[in-house]
Each structure stands twice: as structure tokens, then as C-alpha cells.
Amino acid sequence: MLAAGCASATLIVTANSEEIAGEVKEQIKDFLKDRGLELSNEKTLITxxxxxxxxxxxxxxxxxxxxxxxxxxxxxxxxxxxxxxxxxxxxx
Known part of the structure; x- marks a missing residue:
């Protein structure tokens, strides 16, 4: 049996600086990659x-x-x- 699916989640992370936010973003990317998932660059925003x-x-x-x-x-x-x-x- 084969199954395919799509999961979408929204996550808001707060940080004291843009540098820290960027580091957290990379950690999240690594976390997701280890699980066969990826962070959407089009939907990811640091502001x-x-x-x-x-x-x-x-x-x-x-x-x-x-x-x-x-x-x-x-x-x-x-x-x-x-x-x-x-x-x-x-x-x-």
C-alpha cells in the first residue's frame, strides 16, 4: 500500500536579533530535513x-x-x- 500526503504547519518564532532568527531557521531546516521534510522558502519570512x-x-x-x-x-x-x-x- 502506498500513501502520499502533504502537511502544512505554521510556526512563529521570536528572537532578540535577526542573526539569532536566522540561526533558528537553519536549525529548523536541519530538523525537518532529518525527517524527510523541507521548509518552504517562498512561505518563510523573517521580519x-x-x-x-x-x-x-x-x-x-x-x-x-x-x-x-x-x-x-x-x-x-x-x-x-x-x-x-x-x-x-x-x-x-
């Missing part, structure tokens, strides 16, 4: 928290020492489209 990042429909950003969480622009756009569609259907 500063003060620049913000989107995750599961939310935008996370650090501003003046506080972490701000709000719906991502993409999520807001989708909600506006849904509401607009409902309103348009109600007009007919």
Missing part, C-alpha cells in the same frame, strides 16, 4: 515585529513597547466585500 506581520487573518505589530493586534487588511477587505454583496442582494 521585525515593529514592521508587523499577518497571521491567521490578524496583523501583529509592536508599537511603543506594546503589541497591537488588529484584523489584517486582507481580512477587512473580504468582510467589506461580503457585506457589500449582502446589501446588493437586498436591493434587488
Amino acid at each position: 521585525r515585529v515593529d514592521e508587523g506581520f499577518d497571521f491567521l487573518g490578524w496583523n501583529f505589530r509592536k508599537y511603543k513597547g506594546k503589541t497591537l493586534t488588529k484584523p489584517s487588511r486582507k481580512s477587512i477587505s473580504m468582510i467589506v466585500k461580503k457585506i457589500s454583496s449582502i446589501i446588493q442582494k437586498g436591493k434587488t
Whole structure:
């Protein structure tokens, strides 16, 4: 019997510097490689928290020492489209 599958996981790692984040990324790559898996370069991003990042429909950003969480622009756009569609259907 043969089986094929695809697994996807999202992982957020925080670090004090970009250098440490890069080292952790390499360790994760090695860990996955030992298990026959690989880290997607297209989907892997190292960014500063003060620049913000989107995750599961939310935008996370650090501003003046506080972490701000709000719906991502993409999520807001989708909600506006849904509401607009409902309103348009109600007009007919």
C-alpha cells in the first residue's frame, strides 16, 4: 500500500536579533530535513515585529513597547466585500 500526503504547519518564532532568527531557521531546516521534510522558502519570512506581520487573518505589530493586534487588511477587505454583496442582494 502506498500513501502520499502533504502537511502544512505554521510556526512563529521570536528572537532578540535577526542573526539569532536566522540561526533558528537553519536549525529548523536541519530538523525537518532529518525527517524527510523541507521548509518552504517562498512561505518563510523573517521580519521585525515593529514592521508587523499577518497571521491567521490578524496583523501583529509592536508599537511603543506594546503589541497591537488588529484584523489584517486582507481580512477587512473580504468582510467589506461580503457585506457589500449582502446589501446588493437586498436591493434587488
